[in-house]
Amino acid sequence: MQDDFFQDSLRIAAERARRGELDRRDLLRGLALLGLAPATLHATDAAAQAREVVVVNWGGDAAKHFTTAWLDPFTRDTGIRTVMDGSGPSEGKMKAMVDSRRVTWDVVDTGSGTVLQIGSRYFEPIDYSIVDRTKVPQGFAWEFGIANYLFSYVLAYDRSKFRDKVPTSWADFFNFRDFPGKRTIRKDIQGTLEVALMGDGVPKEQLYPIDVRRALNKLRQHKNDIIFWPSGADSQTLLREGEVSMGSLWNTRVNALVRDTNERITWTWNQGILCPGVWSIMKGSPAGRELSSRFIASTQIPERQVELFKLFGNGPANAAAAPLVPSDLVRFSPGAPVNAAQQVQIQAEWYGENQTRVNDMFLDMLA
Amino acid sequence: MTIAAADRGPRGGEQAAYLVLLAPAVVLLVAAYILPVLGILVLSVTDPVPGLGNYERLLTSDTIHRVLWNTARVCVITTTLSMLGGFVLAYAMVNVGSGARQALLFAVLVPFWLSVLVRAFSFVMLLRREGPVNQALMALGLIASPLQLSRNEFGVVVGMVHYMLPYAVLPMLANMAGQDRRLVAAARGLGAGAWTTFRRVELPLCLPGIIAAGILVFVFSLGFYITPAILGGGRLIMLAEYISFNVLQNVRWGLATMLAASLLLFVFLLLGLLSRIADLGKLFGAR
Numbered sequence: 001m002q003d004d005f006f007q008d009s010l011r012i013a014a015e016r017a018r019r020g021e022l023d024r025r026d027l028l029r030g031l032a033l034l035g036l037a038p039a040t041l042h043a044t045d046a047a048a049q050a051r052e053v054v055v056v057n058w059g060g061d062a063a064k065h066f067t068t069a070w071l072d073p074f075t076r077d078t079g080i081r082t083v084m085d086g087s088g089p090s091e092g093k094m095k096a097m098v099d100s101r102r103v104t105w106d107v108v109d110t111g112s113g114t115v116l117q118i119g120s121r122y123f124e125p126i127d128y129s130i131v132d133r134t135k136v137p138q139g140f141a142w143e144f145g146i147a148n149y150l151f152s153y154v155l156a157y158d159r160s161k162f163r164d165k166v167p168t169s170w171a172d173f174f175n176f177r178d179f180p181g182k183r184t185i186r187k188d189i190q191g192t193l194e195v196a197l198m199g200d201g202v203p204k205e206q207l208y209p210i211d212v213r214r215a216l217n218k219l220r221q222h223k224n225d226i227i228f229w230p231s232g233a234d235s236q237t238l239l240r241e242g243e244v245s246m247g248s249l250w251n252t253r254v255n256a257l258v259r260d261t262n263e264r265i266t267w268t269w270n271q272g273i274l275c276p277g278v279w280s281i282m283k284g285s286p287a288g289r290e291l292s293s294r295f296i297a298s299t300q301i302p303e304r305q306v307e308l309f310k311l312f313g314n315g316p317a318n319a320a321a322a323p324l325v326p327s328d329l330v331r332f333s334p335g336a337p338v339n340a341a342q343q344v345q346i347q348a349e350w351y352g353e354n355q356t357r358v359n360d361m362f363l364d365m366l367a
Numbered sequence: 368m369t370i371a372a373a374d375r376g377p378r379g380g381e382q383a384a385y386l387v388l389l390a391p392a393v394v395l396l397v398a399a400y401i402l403p404v405l406g407i408l409v410l411s412v413t414d415p416v417p418g419l420g421n422y423e424r425l426l427t428s429d430t431i432h433r434v435l436w437n438t439a440r441v442c443v444i445t446t447t448l449s450m451l452g453g454f455v456l457a458y459a460m461v462n463v464g465s466g467a468r469q470a471l472l473f474a475v476l477v478p479f480w481l482s483v484l485v486r487a488f489s490f491v492m493l494l495r496r497e498g499p500v501n502q503a504l505m506a507l508g509l510i511a512s513p514l515q516l517s518r519n520e521f522g523v524v525v526g527m528v529h530y531m532l533p534y535a536v537l538p539m540l541a542n543m544a545g546q547d548r549r550l551v552a553a554a555r556g557l558g559a560g561a562w563t564t565f566r567r568v569e570l571p572l573c574l575p576g577i578i579a580a581g582i583l584v585f586v587f588s589l590g591f592y593i594t595p596a597i598l599g600g601g602r603l604i605m606l607a608e609y610i611s612f613n614v615l616q617n618v619r620w621g622l623a624t625m626l627a628a629s630l631l632l633f634v635f636l637l638l639g640l641l642s643r644i645a646d647l648g649k650l651f652g653a654r
Contacts, residue, residue: 092615118618187601227518228601243496243518359617364430367437367604 052081053287053295057109059086060233062312066109069308070299077298080291091118098122098283106287107295110145110280113190116352119144124281127293135300135318137335139345140276147276148299149314152251152334152343153191156267161245170199170271173246174218176225181245184238185219187228189362190351191273192219194344195248198271204344212358216365228366239265251334252313272343274334276317309333404631407624414621421625431609431626438606441520441595442588445527449584450577452528453535457576460536461543472540479533487597490526491517494598518600526594534587535580542576582641586634606630 053074057066063086071082087093089108095118097103115123123144133141140147157167161181172179173195185192194207196215219226227244229235236253238244240261249257251272257265279299281292298304305316306324315334316322322336330336334343411421425431456475460468478486493500494517501513516522550572554564592607599605604612606626613623 090615091618092620095618095620223602226602230596230601241495241497356617356619359612360430363604363609363612364433366602367430367433367609 051287052083053291054083054085054104054106055109055295056085056087056089056105056107058088062086062109065308065311069304069311073301073304074295074298078294082295091122094118094122094282101284103282103284104286105282106285106292108280108282109148110278111190112140112142112145112147112276112278112346112348113351113355115142115145115278115280116348117355119280122283124283124285124289124292126279126281126296127289130290130293131297132300135320136276137317137319137345139348140278140317142348145278145280146296147317148279148296149277149305149308150274150317150335151277151314152269152272152274153186153195153248154251154254154267154269154272154334155246156239156249156254156257156265157246158239158242158244158265160264161242167246168268168270170195171201173248174199174222176222179246182225182227182243183222184227184229184235184244184247184249186235186248187230187366189355189358190346191248191275192362193358194273194346204271207344208347208350210350210354210358212354212361216361220365223365251315251332255313255332269334269339269342272334272339273346274340274343275346276348277314408628410620411624411628412621414624415619421621422629424622425625425629434604434606434609437603438589441523441527441591441603441605442585444524445531445588446581446585448524448528449531449535450581452532453539453580453584454573454577456532456536457539457543460540461546461548475533475536478529483530483593484597486530487526487594490522490529490598494522494525517598518602520599520603522598522600523595523603526598527588527591530591530594531584531588534583538579538583539573539576542579543573546572578641582637586637589630589634 053071055066055071057063063084067082067084071084074080075082085105089105089110091114094105094108097105098121119142125143126141126146128141131146133146136147137150155167155170155173157179158181159166162179165178167173167175167179173183185195193210193212193215196218197207197211198204200214200218202211202214227238229238229247232250232253235247235249236257239247239249239257249267251267254265254267258267279296281289281296285292287295300318302316302318302321302324305318305321308314309316309321309325309332310329313332315336316325317335319335322333325333325336330338333339412419414421456471460471463471492498495501496513496515498516500516501510504510505513516525546569550568551564554568555561559567590607591605592611595603595605596608610623610626613619613626
């Protein structure tokens with residue numbers, strides 16, 4: 001895995017250098033991170049020189065669309081260079097970077113559970129004199145992170161697999177008699193535990209604190225009929241190719257499916273799980289807390305929030321952006337009031353406290 | 368090097384020159400391999416707290432037991448099937464004409480050069496519910512509804528055996544090609560039937576190749592990561608994936624490094640045990 005990471009980083013660095021997005025200094029710093037270049041290039045040197053913001057997300061189309069919606073406009077406004085790195089800010093990589101004091105990332109696209117679990121050790125506090133915490137839904141701004149967009153886990157299904165009725169709730173999701181076919185759920189606890197509990201009859205208002213045993217038992221009971229998707233792309237393939245008849249998918253992937261299949265695949269917002277994507281600032285970020293916070297504040301501008309939504313389906317986190325969403329696209333927006341009302345908002349605090357312990361139990365159920 | 372040359376040995380000056388020539392390789396190996404491995408060993412007894420707590424989990428954790436059992440089961444099945452298939456292929460190769468042998472060798476080697484990722488995804492496409500294999504079986508009337516061929520243990524074993532087959536064929540082929548085929552003729556001439564000849568003459572001669580192939584395949588299988596992750600449908604967690612999960616997502620490096628160190632130790636033990644019953648250098652083709 002480490003090898004994969006190194007190779008991937010090298011590949012990305014080489015690719016960017018080729019495209020001229022990365023100068024020699026960046027390349028050297030990148031190599032230093034991998035332990036391949038002179039040790040004199042420490043984070044402190046980098047900090048003194050840095051007038052750029054390195055933004056890290058999970059790659060794929062997201063890297064492209066973040067650049068268009070957020071990075072390029074920031075550079076236009078300020079003249080400060082931005083660099084998009086799609087190698088994925090997993091907790092392990094961030095720990096490696098901060099512990100070895102060779103931080104080259106500034107702003108990372110992470111999750112609420114991560115912020116609450118490791119934020120105080122690996123992230124800088126958000127500068128709330130620069131970033132406006134009232135521009136995100138209540139409960140989605142924390143000391144070490146703030147929502148940048150919204151996404152949902154929703155029930156998506158293949159209409160061609162069912163004759164007269166369509167599934168409308170997670171109870172239907174686990175009803176294999178009336179709704180034949182395999183299911184797919186994310187190979188992760190986030191969203192999955194909530195799906196299992198609602199499928200077992202827990203009302204959406206009473207999900208937290210999560211009854212982990214009950215949720216895992218529900219999944220264990222139907223394990224043979226569930227395929228656990230490791231990446232968003234997989235979930236999309238499973239439904240498109242008819243391998244499963246229903247799935248708990250990210251709404252962004254559902255958008256693509258709805259368009260690709262001419263609405264053969266569709267979805268319901270009912271009992272969806274509304275989650276924030278989260279900006280955090282790496283501890284020891286070369287760009288620094290102030291500049292990084294300025295970048296974050298710039299992504300809250302309503303037009304830019306809507307731009308990302310149009311490109312990629314990540315819903316605006318800033319409520320002021322809602323009126324700017326074109327009316328024919330409102331049905332795709334997870335945070336639009338009419339859609340949000342049917343959903344449940346994820347409780348990040350629960351994940352912050354329980355994530356590691358429950359991850360183990362989840363893996364135990366799978367293995 | 369002949370025995371006589373070895374006995375004479377290089378003179379002192381020559382030996383120093385050899386050592387200097389060897390130095391870059393040694394330095395590279397120590398810096399890029401031995402030191403990081405030591406780092407892993409250290410981490411396994413210091414993170415999150417100093418002590419043997421991580422190793423205790425090897426004995427007490429049900430999850431780890433299940434992951435180890437998955438790994439052992441899949442690896443044993445893979446090794447057995449690869450060796451059976453590999454033996455048949457290698458045996459056929461030494462017993463057919465040179466043209467057919469070239470064709471067989473080519474067929475074995477082509478997948479050997481393909482990326483493991485490409486192969487795993489190819490199998491996903493071939494084995495999926497509405498994929499060509501299921502469609503062919505249904506068209507032939509052999510099955511009424513699609514079989515679940517991938518995203519389960521069956522799919523993982525198919526993918527792993529396909530990956531491992533060349534590793535089984537090549538050592539066995541090298542061994543068989545080096546055998547004196549006249550021994551078979553001699554055995555037949557002395558009145559042994561085909562089966563007796565195979566059992567009493569050919570099989571014992573093939574044994575070093577079989578053992579080498581077995582170890583090679585088993586040791587390689589232990590570290591499989593991509594194939595089970597893609598073809599297992601998320602429901603078959605093997606050791607490598609569990610380690611990666613604990614490095615990247617759960618950030619429990621003590622636990623992950625403990626498992627990595629234990630795996631390394633287990634492989635060394637396996638090889639050590641084997642070196643007592645066979646000459647490892649010879650098995651893997653060193654002279």
